[in-house]
Amino acid sequence: MKTILTGLNRTIYSLxxxxxxxxxxxxxxxxxxxxxxxAMIGDMGGATPELIAKLRADYGLDRSLFTQxxxxxxxxxxxxxxxxxxxxxxxxxxILDHLPATILLVTTAFFLAIIIGTVLGIIxxxxxKSFVNHVVTVLSLSGFSAPIxxxxxxxxxxxxxxxxxxxxxxxxxxxxxGTTLEVMFDVLKHLVLPAxxxxxxxxxxxxxxxxxxxxxxxxxxxxxxxxxxxxxxxIVVYKHALKNGILxxxxxxxLQFSQLIAGAVVVETVYGxxxxxxxxxxxxxxxxxxxxxxxxxxxxxxxxxANLITDFSYRILDPRxx
Amino acid sequence: MKxxxxxxxxxxxxxxxxxxxxxxxxxxxxxxxxxxxxLGIVGESGCGKSMTALSIMRLVPTPPGEISNGQILLNGDDxxxxxxxxMEDIRGNEISMIFQEPMTSLNPVFTIxxxxxxxxxxxxxxxxxxxxxxxxxxxxxxxxxxxxxxxxQYPHELSGGxxxxxxxxxxxxxxxxxxxxxxxxxxxxxxxxxxIFELLRKIQEEMATSVILITHDMSVIAEFADRVxxxxxxxxxxxxxxxxxxxxSCHPYTQGLINCVPVLKRDPGLKRxxxxxxxxxxxxxxxxxxxxxxxxxCHKVVDRCYQEMPPEQQVGENHYASCWRVGDAA
Amino acid sequence: MNNRQExxxxxxPDRPVVELWLMFFAxxxxxxxxxxxxxxxxxxxxxLTIYTGDPFEMVxxxxxxxxxxxxxxxxxxxxDVLTGIIHGASITLAIGFSATICTVIIGVVIGVLAGxxxxxxxxxxxxxxxxxxxLPPMLFVMVLISLFTPSIYLIVLAIAVxxxxxxxxxxxxxxxxxxxxxxxxxxRAMGARNASIMAKVILPNALPPLIVAxxxxxGTAILFEAALSFLGLGDPNAYSWGYMIGxxxxxxxxxWWTITFPxxxxxxxxxxVSLIGDGLNDALNPKLREL
Numbered sequence: 001m002k003t004i005l006t007g008l009n010r011t012i013y014s015l016x017x018x019x020x021x022x023x024x025x026x027x028x029x030x031x032x033x034x035x036x037x038x039a040m041i042g043d044m045g046g047a048t049p050e051l052i053a054k055l056r057a058d059y060g061l062d063r064s065l066f067t068q069x070x071x072x073x074x075x076x077x078x079x080x081x082x083x084x085x086x087x088x089x090x091x092x093x094x095i096l097d098h099l100p101a102t103i104l105l106v107t108t109a110f111f112l113a114i115i116i117g118t119v120l121g122i123i124x125x126x127x128x129k130s131f132v133n134h135v136v137t138v139l140s141l142s143g144f145s146a147p148i149x150x151x152x153x154x155x156x157x158x159x160x161x162x163x164x165x166x167x168x169x170x171x172x173x174x175x176x177x178g179t180t181l182e183v184m185f186d187v188l189k190h191l192v193l194p195a196x197x198x199x200x201x202x203x204x205x206x207x208x209x210x211x212x213x214x215x216x217x218x219x220x221x222x223x224x225x226x227x228x229x230x231x232x233x234x235i236v237v238y239k240h241a242l243k244n245g246i247l248x249x250x251x252x253x254x255l256q257f258s259q260l261i262a263g264a265v266v267v268e269t270v271y272g273x274x275x276x277x278x279x280x281x282x283x284x285x286x287x288x289x290x291x292x293x294x295x296x297x298x299x300x301x302x303x304x305x306a307n308l309i310t311d312f313s314y315r316i317l318d319p320r321x322x
Numbered sequence: 323m324k325x326x327x328x329x330x331x332x333x334x335x336x337x338x339x340x341x342x343x344x345x346x347x348x349x350x351x352x353x354x355x356x357x358x359x360x361l362g363i364v365g366e367s368g369c370g371k372s373m374t375a376l377s378i379m380r381l382v383p384t385p386p387g388e389i390s391n392g393q394i395l396l397n398g399d400d401x402x403x404x405x406x407x408x409m410e411d412i413r414g415n416e417i418s419m420i421f422q423e424p425m426t427s428l429n430p431v432f433t434i435x436x437x438x439x440x441x442x443x444x445x446x447x448x449x450x451x452x453x454x455x456x457x458x459x460x461x462x463x464x465x466x467x468x469x470x471x472x473x474x475q476y477p478h479e480l481s482g483g484x485x486x487x488x489x490x491x492x493x494x495x496x497x498x499x500x501x502x503x504x505x506x507x508x509x510x511x512x513x514x515x516x517x518i519f520e521l522l523r524k525i526q527e528e529m530a531t532s533v534i535l536i537t538h539d540m541s542v543i544a545e546f547a548d549r550v551x552x553x554x555x556x557x558x559x560x561x562x563x564x565x566x567x568x569x570x571s572c573h574p575y576t577q578g579l580i581n582c583v584p585v586l587k588r589d590p591g592l593k594r595x596x597x598x599x600x601x602x603x604x605x606x607x608x609x610x611x612x613x614x615x616x617x618x619x620c621h622k623v624v625d626r627c628y629q630e631m632p633p634e635q636q637v638g639e640n641h642y643a644s645c646w647r648v649g650d651a652a
Numbered sequence: 653m654n655n656r657q658e659x660x661x662x663x664x665p666d667r668p669v670v671e672l673w674l675m676f677f678a679x680x681x682x683x684x685x686x687x688x689x690x691x692x693x694x695x696x697x698x699x700l701t702i703y704t705g706d707p708f709e710m711v712x713x714x715x716x717x718x719x720x721x722x723x724x725x726x727x728x729x730x731x732d733v734l735t736g737i738i739h740g741a742s743i744t745l746a747i748g749f750s751a752t753i754c755t756v757i758i759g760v761v762i763g764v765l766a767g768x769x770x771x772x773x774x775x776x777x778x779x780x781x782x783x784x785x786x787l788p789p790m791l792f793v794m795v796l797i798s799l800f801t802p803s804i805y806l807i808v809l810a811i812a813v814x815x816x817x818x819x820x821x822x823x824x825x826x827x828x829x830x831x832x833x834x835x836x837x838x839x840r841a842m843g844a845r846n847a848s849i850m851a852k853v854i855l856p857n858a859l860p861p862l863i864v865a866x867x868x869x870x871g872t873a874i875l876f877e878a879a880l881s882f883l884g885l886g887d888p889n890a891y892s893w894g895y896m897i898g899x900x901x902x903x904x905x906x907x908w909w910t911i912t913f914p915x916x917x918x919x920x921x922x923x924x925v926s927l928i929g930d931g932l933n934d935a936l937n938p939k940l941r942e943l
Contacts, residue, residue, distance in 0.1 A: 020783050032799035145923035147878045150915030157908055221426040227381055229441045230413035243431045262790030266879050280791055284798045292798055296791050303786045319476040320430055
């Protein structure tokens, strides 16, 4: 019962956050110079004052700010994110078309980073003077210091040009026909480089974090107790220590999810991955504000959902949290 | 007739490497434990008593620590010669240990039921439901009310005393022949302390388990142990039956420890109960001289104490002490 | 006065700054970081007086590989890559530092207020912080840039707006911890004003972790600016390293050097601050000092 209540609480709080994003979007559009109509007229190359007034009325821009905000929220709640200036289709449909690619990329990178980062951290924590420990140190420093787009371009040169193992662009081979399995494998081949690029930064962060936290945990009293029961080192480390040591990694991963999505935007443009990052990049080049704001809203929605999931998994992992 | 010891430690040395070279935290320690006996090891913090326990369990943190010399014979076999996996079969099965801090000695993210049954399943061929049944039995035996409900609780939902009972249940779940209790009640309230000792004694009698009790408190020894070893700066300084040690201690350090126990019955002549202490502090193990380590704090000290290490002398039946002043009039 | 000296660790005489520096310099990695940074700063300040040239100017044949004529080659327009890198150093540093200063100002003010006053102030400010934390930084900055005219000022401000949350949380956590300590209570008992307690008592003691965070923040700000310029969203008049990579990315198969070298410059610069941050962390962390 308590769990359901806190879950409900968190969900309501998340909805409030989303509402705040909508309001922020609205405010930003209104303090920015010019409005939607000005932008359209710019596209059309000028218009008569009558037409401008008519367009303003059509878009509801002549009404009071409060009414406009209200209509805006009302529309958003009904899934109406407006129409893209450039594509002339509802923003929602455009985003829903591109969202699966981004979700695939982001979740793959997310789990790659957590798994590889944690495993490296665990190995390094057990042998403070080992080779792996130095690898973690170097990897975490360089992963943090290298610009993500540059890592992507370097991997492109290395694995798509010098050593052409992976495709350089897109999510699938154009015109590729085959069984479902073959298509999936084709997508997988395209996914490797973008996912590794995006994960590289977070592998760096998590391996370091996992090492510090595992070092801490391995020195604790309950680990000694576990060993005094005659449990093997493997069980002590991978059962007793890991479940405690991974907690900071989960917290950090939740906190950094918004940055992961932001990183995906950059990675998508490098690899021509057809996700919302690519869409956002094209939207900004054409000043397509409704589309851009819609993407911001949807990506925030993803972050909020991811935060709820992390929060939930943390509660499962750590019984002390009420 | 002399009984064969269950556990015998011969010439045990443990060294820790530090920035300033190697420090010997245990020095030529000999001890033995008889079947069914309660052996007390007493001394101030840093005297090596916990390290003795960890050595017997082969859980000395390595590095920086290392067992550099000696034998630990369990039923005549040297556990120091075993492989790690052979040793794992002994830990929690033949020898178990209870630690000082019940608050931090249980893993916070697993239920107590799973932590106790883990020990049972590790060493006995029991399936999940048998292990669960045994767990409930053990929790009941250590006086935990409603054990079938408690097994699904997490350590943070239990009080310190209850957690220590869980630790005891866990340690005893495979009927070990040796139980090492390292300051099992230091972190607990006085009233709970008495309950825990009562429980330990009851279990020791019922299961015929030999117990090594490690403490800094001489009154605990007086109450619980059959025989006692007094340690100072990594060495054994006196050994004997509890009554001999209490009534007739030969080492000034032992006498100091005994004097530290406050007597609550007030002497009508005194205004208040006086708390005694041993003057000075425990020496730095890295800077020991050639002589007796206790010499700088000893009120009976003579020149020889600083120059030569006193050998162990027999002072009575089963009573040994390492002091140059043994036999001298006090 | 004597009492205060004993209680407040910052005025204790046995932790002199000299010792911190000795510890810092004993750390090889930290010294390497410092050397890298001195190199970048030197390049930014004196580079163009030694190796003169306009980065936008076409000086040679397009896509000349690195060699005797052009040490690091030329790009697809025949612009010298080395001139660009030297020029980019000053822009990178300028943006990295100014964005960090803005980040620190926003973050510390919010963190101090939340941590010191607690209750509803803390509650409100932390909700605001959480709100900014769920916004994906790059997308939010893209929205800002698309709505307003891109300029170097907007970029600096935008970076600060998406980066201050970590700083605020850290400052708040330190303030929450320190304000309960005895020497703060002592100051308060002596009638010190809130502002003076915050600025003169708590802040100096909260500095060690903040200094480390600031160092790391310089790195993040540089990376952020690079990514923006790479996407072509930077100030069009600023010839930054990110811009160099972004403008040449289509020619990646024909002139790897136009992408590799500027990226390497970013990498080394950020690596430098990370190493300095780590070194400061080790030197300032009292836990490690006891070992």
